[in-house]
Amino acid sequence: MGIYVIRVPDIGEGIAEVELVSWHVQPGDSVTEDQHLADVMTDKATVEVPSPMHGRVLSLGGSPGQVMAVGAELVRLEVDGEGNTSESAVHKAPEATHSVAQAAAPTPAAPAPAAAVDASRAAPAPAPVRSGAAPRAPAAVRKEGERPLASPAVRRRALDLGVDLRRVHGSGPAGRIEHHDLDAWAAGGGQAQAGGGSQYVERHGEEQVPVIGLRRKIAQKMQEAKRRIPHFSYVEEVDVTELEQLRQRLNQIHGAARGKLTLLPFLARAMVLALRDFPQINARYDDEAGQVTRYEAVHLGVATQTDTGLMVPVLRHAEALDLWACAAGIARVAEAARTGRAPREELSGSTITITSLGALGGIASTPVINHPEVAIVGVNRMVERPMLRGGQVVARQLMNLSSSFDHRVVDGMDAARFIQAVRALLETPALLFVE
Template sequence: MGQYTIKMPDIGEGIAEVELVEWRVRPGDAVAEDQVLADVMTDKATVEIPSPVAGTVLELGGQPGELMAVGAELIRLEVQGEGNVKAQAVAAASAAGAREAMVSREGAPALPPADKGSGAPRSVQPANPVPAATAQPIQRAPGERPIASPAVRSRAWELGIELRFVHGSGPAGRITHEDLDVYLASRGQSSVASRPESAWAQRHGEEAIPVIGLRRRIAQKMQEAKRRIPHFSYVEEVDVTELEALRAALNKRYAAGRGKLTLLPLLARAVVLAVADFPQMNARFDDDAGVVTRHAPVHLGMATQTDAGLLVPVIRHAEALDPWACAREIARLAQAARDGKASRDELGGSTLTISSLGPLGGIVTTPVINHPEVAIIGVNRIVERPVLRGGAVVARQLMNLSSSFDHRVVDGMEAAQFIQAIRALLETPALLFVE
């Protein structure tokens, strides 16, 4: 038997380091060739790291949230044959492990071996982690931070579970959905019972949530956008009664063969047509070089909420898509983003972005521009309200467009004219189908 070290691969695009987001294996696990070992994140997307060989996991080279340099040791496996680690190095590591065990038995803390690839201490996971099926409720020390994904935290809140009492069976003590199930089973009572007995009881404690992975990237990107771009917003009310009637008629006639239309592909078409008269909106601003690049193709970013956070998949050449083709592409990209399968190319290169919160869209929003773009179109929810038309009060379906612009390259008058052009197209939807 030998040992095989897998190092952080060069993912390309000149990337020197990546963030370790999640381990897919634990020490002691058997690994097949091409099995995914870990998820890492670049500036653009999450990338899966597969194993080039089969073996058994001996040691993990980092903890979720750590930045790892390309070429640093990612994971070490025990494999059939000689492996790629010299026998002398294996013997030295074994001797070091024996010394650490001896020191540990004598009462001193055992320290993990240093990562020679990165020069930083390596986080070593326990060789025999506690299986989730035998995990028991625990009480964490004050200040100890339970590690869990946003989806697990959300589910724990819905179930009324305090994560500080839950044993984490994942890497570095990460709490999984299975751990929540085990906690509920071991508690032997309904989730409702975990809530305070009185609605007026005091609550104590706090929870510190590490900002890692996609959430860290979102935070950095939003901070950069607000720091570098002087935003201004423009809000206009749009009567979408006729648009909604047309959409319903098209769906009734064509849904079986072409698929259903939502509002977004029709809005995308209006944006594409308006951009023809306002090319300065379909642009990217390199403020370091002082150059605004106007783009002929409309690569439309579509802000999409996922369990991990906000992603912006890109509809390539939206100007060449009819509403049904655009609807299919929106659905495909949104599903790929939510499943974590969107490629780097699908998550970059947009020239103008649409942001929509659907039925939760509120009355007014102030969307943040997707740097280095110069404009973003925000869609608010549709509401039915009484409107005075021709001296009579009638019910109409109204929606606000809340859009933001880079004031360095877009003037207020231009922004208003652009949104008014979109409004005219949406309020007279037949124009969407006229070249």
């Protein structure tokens, strides 16, 4: 047997360090070649680290949230053969085994008296359970103040059930409490403790959630954007009644063959046309160099909510796409971001960003600019409201655009004129198809 050390990979692009985001293995686990071991994050993307060979995990080289240099020891495996280090597996095995046992075992209870141990050895095996109820796992014994291991979802469920997790036996790695442990506890009547699961029981739990990985990158970028950019926001109401009728008609005619259209590709097209007259808005500002770069190409950032946080994949050359190509492109880059498959080149380089909360869009918002861009356009919820038209009260589909601009580069008058140009295109959608 030998020891194989897996090191933090050199991802290229001059990156010297990465942040360890999460582990997918624990000490003592057997792994196979190409198995996903860990996630690490650079400034641009999350990268999966696979195992180059079969083996058993002896130790892990860091904890989530830790910044590690390229080349640092990430995982130590016990493998068949000589491995890749001169250290002897025979000499290191006792120490490694001890560390694995420590990491994998739950906190032990106080040792039982010798008489109790002897009695337990002599006691006959328990009779089989004949009732319909499942046997309850023995109550866990933990030290005062010791926090049981459990995922946020398990903790929320335990709160709903009124279960004190300190009393629940965990069957997962390192004594981690899983959902089936709660099921076993509830099946044995354990939910009756702590007020019988009443929704009015006092709750005193606290949870510290480390800000790591993508969440940390988002926090840093938002803080940097608000610190460096003097934002101002502009909100305008848009009558999208004709646009919505056109969208539904196009979907009826072409939806089956060309795909369904949402409002976003129409807005993207309106922005592309309006930006031709406002090049200072389709720009990036390097405030350290004191230089604004204006772009003829519209590389559209699409703010996308993922399970790990907000990402902004980029739809390149939106100015060259028709409605259906734009719709397909937005859907593709957003799905790639949600599933973690977006390549690094699609996560940077946008010149202006669009953001939408869909049905949750509210009345108005103040979106944060995606630094170093100078503008972001936000879409709020579309609602049907009464309006006066020609002296008559009629029902119209209305929607607000909430946009933010960098006041160092974009004057308030120009921002208002740009949004009014977008509004005119959306309210008369035939103009979207006129060059």
